[in-house]
Each structure stands twice: as C-alpha cells, then as structure tokens.
Amino acid sequence: MPGPCHVSCLGAFAMSDAADGPLLDTPLSDLHRELGARMVPFAGYAMPVQYPAGIIAEHNWTRESAGLFDVSHMGQAFLVGPDHETTARALERMVPSDIVGLKPGRQRYSVLLNEAGGIIDDLMVTRSISPDDDGRLFLVVNASRKAVDYDVIRAGLPADVRLDPVEDRALVALQGPKAAEVMALHAPAAADLDFMTAASMEFDGIDCHVSRSGYSGEDGYEISVKAGAAEALVKALLADERVKPVGLGARDSLRLEAGLCLYGHDIDETTSPVEGAIAFVLQKRRREAADFPGAARILSEFGGNVSRLRVGLKLEGRAPAREGAEIRNESGETVGVVTSGGFAPTLGAPIAMGYMAKDFATPGTKLEIVVRGKGLAATVAELPFVQQRYYRKPKS
C-alpha cells in the first residue's frame, strides 16, 4: 500500500524499531520461520508479528485456549548481592516499590525511575524461592530498554551488589485459560504457583524457571529456559492441540484489552507512575519513606495534585484511533492524546488508551478523537476493557 507504510504495512512493528545493522535472532527464530511467521524488526530483533492464522485468530485463541509467545528479546538479568536485604535495598534506590518486603518466590511489577519521577522502564522483579539463592533478584525488562536499564542500574549499585545480564536463555509465555492444564502435563509443579509467584522446576526433564504471570490479561506462565533447550520445550507445548503460536501483533491487542501499558507508548521518561495509572507500584512503606527518585513529584501527584491521567477510551463506530491522535472535549479544546489504539477482537470494536487532562479523565466522559481530520465520538472507559482472569490460589 502506498504512503509511509508502503509494502510492510504493519505499523508500529515495521516502522518504529528499524534497527541499524543486522537484526538479532532469538533461540526460536528458526522455528518461527518453519511455522510460517511473518518476521518484522522489533527492538533490534527479528520477531514474529503473526503466523499464518493471523492476528485476530491468534488473539481469540489466547482468550479461548492457550497461546505460545516467544518473548526472548526481553532482557533477563540477575541482581546479585550478599543477602536479600542488601540486594533489595540496592534496587529500591531506583524503584518506588517495596522490594525488601518481597517474600521468597514472589514477583512484583515495578518501574525504574529517573530523578524527575519519570519512568525509565517497567519491569518484573522476582525473589528466588530457594534459601540458597538468598540475595538474588531476577529482573525482566523491556527489549528496547535493556541497554539503558542496565546502565542506570549499574550506576546506582553499591560495591557488593552486581548486575548479571542473562544472555543464554530464552523466555516464552504460555497464556490463556487452558495454559495451566497443558503446563501441568509437562511441569506438574507449575499448577501450584499462584499469580505473581515463581519457582524453578523441570519441564519434561528440562530445567527452567517458571512464573505465573504474563501480558495478556489471562492466566498463564512465563518460562525462562536455556537457549539450547528452548526449541524442544516449545515444540512439546505446540504438540498439544490446545496450544498455538501467537505473534507480537496479538500480544499487543491482548495487552491493550487488558489495560496494560506498553513502554515507549503509554509510559515513558516524562510520565510518572501516578499519571500512568500504575500507582500500585508505590507500596506504603516507600511512600512514607519518600526515598525514591522523583519522590517529591510522585507523592504530590499521589496526593491528588496530578494534571493528567492514563485512561481507557471506547470509540463509537468502527474506525480505530492510533497513537498520537488528538482528543478534544465538547468545546473543541485539546484535552488529551491517544498513546495506544487499535481494534479489540474480543469486543469487536476499536479501543484506545491515552492521557487526559484530569478533569476529563472520569469514566463516562464524552469526547472526540481526531482521526484523519474528523472528530470521532468516544467515551472514557474503565480499564481493563476485558476482565483480567489471573489465577488466585484458594486460601488454605
């Protein structure tokens, strides 16, 4: 098609991450090509944006059964210190979450902050369940931010804590309502994991590290495995008829429906966790101590003095609104901007997320989103658009 997108019309994936030099492969790249994936540049890697089934079919399969995602481009790293308290305190200099209080085997979503309270990256932090690994935290960061994050973290570490990026492991996600029953056939210990917990275990005899979390809004797992064993593990999962491969295209539409942020779009170095509507990363102990970068701004915003907020947006009609689209109030004044937008397969309708001036951020507020010069009727919506279905273990 013509214009800026021409032949490889896959929008954000094709255009935003054109890397200089050759693209990197993941340990699963050969398998993606065998499966007929369309590969696109993403954060310096050649990644599958979709398989022959297509984005909508892959999206729906993940909601109905189980989707398998290669997320090996993401950064995996260990933060290693003499004991948990020392390592956790080192990380707490850069994040606003309670890491010291993280219990063994538990995982927490957090953000790396700059001095202005902006978000350098969002990340997952996991404390090992094994007492032998006391003092080790496992981090998973965004592919596009790996280099920046590692520099920031290293610059802030005391002498007795070091960052060890993991370069020889793949990361795959199995997401969907049937993920647990499939996983249990290969790694029975996975069934015992609660949402946002993790453990090392064997998958058909392959050592791996499994967390019960993901980026789809569904129950599921993220599995870290040695690069050399990744293809065998993935092939074992794909041999199950309940599991199909899912590309970055559906990963994006799934997380958008689930109301989850995409770094560089919905959050960035200018947005704070309060503005980004992820203030749950601020635990009480840290708010009271006010000892994290940008604390003055963030705590002021937390107290109500915030000028803009990330919200969900539902559009009338069928036309999607994309990143960058202006949002106007009923008087025609600019009151916001779209940061992510597209078609929601589960709802059969266009949805978006964006930043709104606080006075217009209340669900139900009527607005117009400007698309190709026309104002499309839209309403501020509650997030998530599609109910998250994480697994919560019954209290015993």
Place this chain on the structure above:
Amino acid sequence: MNIRYTEDHEWISVDGDVATIGITDYAQSQLGDVVFVELPDVGKKLAKGDEAAVVESVKAASEVYAPVDGEVVEVNGAIVDEPAKVNEDPTGAAWFVKVKLSNASQLDDLMDETAYKAHVDAL
C-alpha cells in the same frame, strides 16, 4: 478484461469507460486482518495519486490512492459493513470503488499482470 496494477498494490479493471479499483491479494496478505474501510462519496472527483480510500488492519492504517483520474460512480458498501471481506476476496467481491475514467491513457503507465508479478517477486 483489461486489468492493470500499481506499484502500491492496487488493481484496476477497465470495462468501457468505467474502472473498478481494489487492492491486490499481496496487499491484503501484507495488511493482515482488515477491520475498517472508509470509502469516498459517490460523485467525488479524484486525480491520480489522490487518497481514494482508507483501509485499516488490526495494527495499521493505510491509504488507497487513485491510480488514474476519474469520478467516483459507485462504492462497495459491503466492505464497509464487513471489512474482513477484503482479506477473503480482494480481487473479486471486495472491490473498493468504481470510477468513470477521464484520462484513459493513464492506464498505459500501469503494470500488466506479468510486470506486477515480477514487482511483487522482487520485494
């Protein structure tokens, strides 16, 4: 039937002085699942290179440009109601617009099927 192609993956099929315009199978396969189509009003006068329609897939918006000068005489409302038809039958039932040609000689600048196939194979 005289079918011509553009480098931007539109096809144009001429019958008398009326041309039917759509996007090629290659274009739909590159776009992926089409979720939205916007068509021009009947009566709109298009010059070669003007935006004739908008087609959006799950991930991206693209424009369909007029391959020739002409006046829109009919649009295919079926693909507005059911955008997925563009993936199913792009060179048949999912045509976009019909235009009355005002400069038929412009067709000579477009590719025939053999040339278009070579163009796609080279991508």
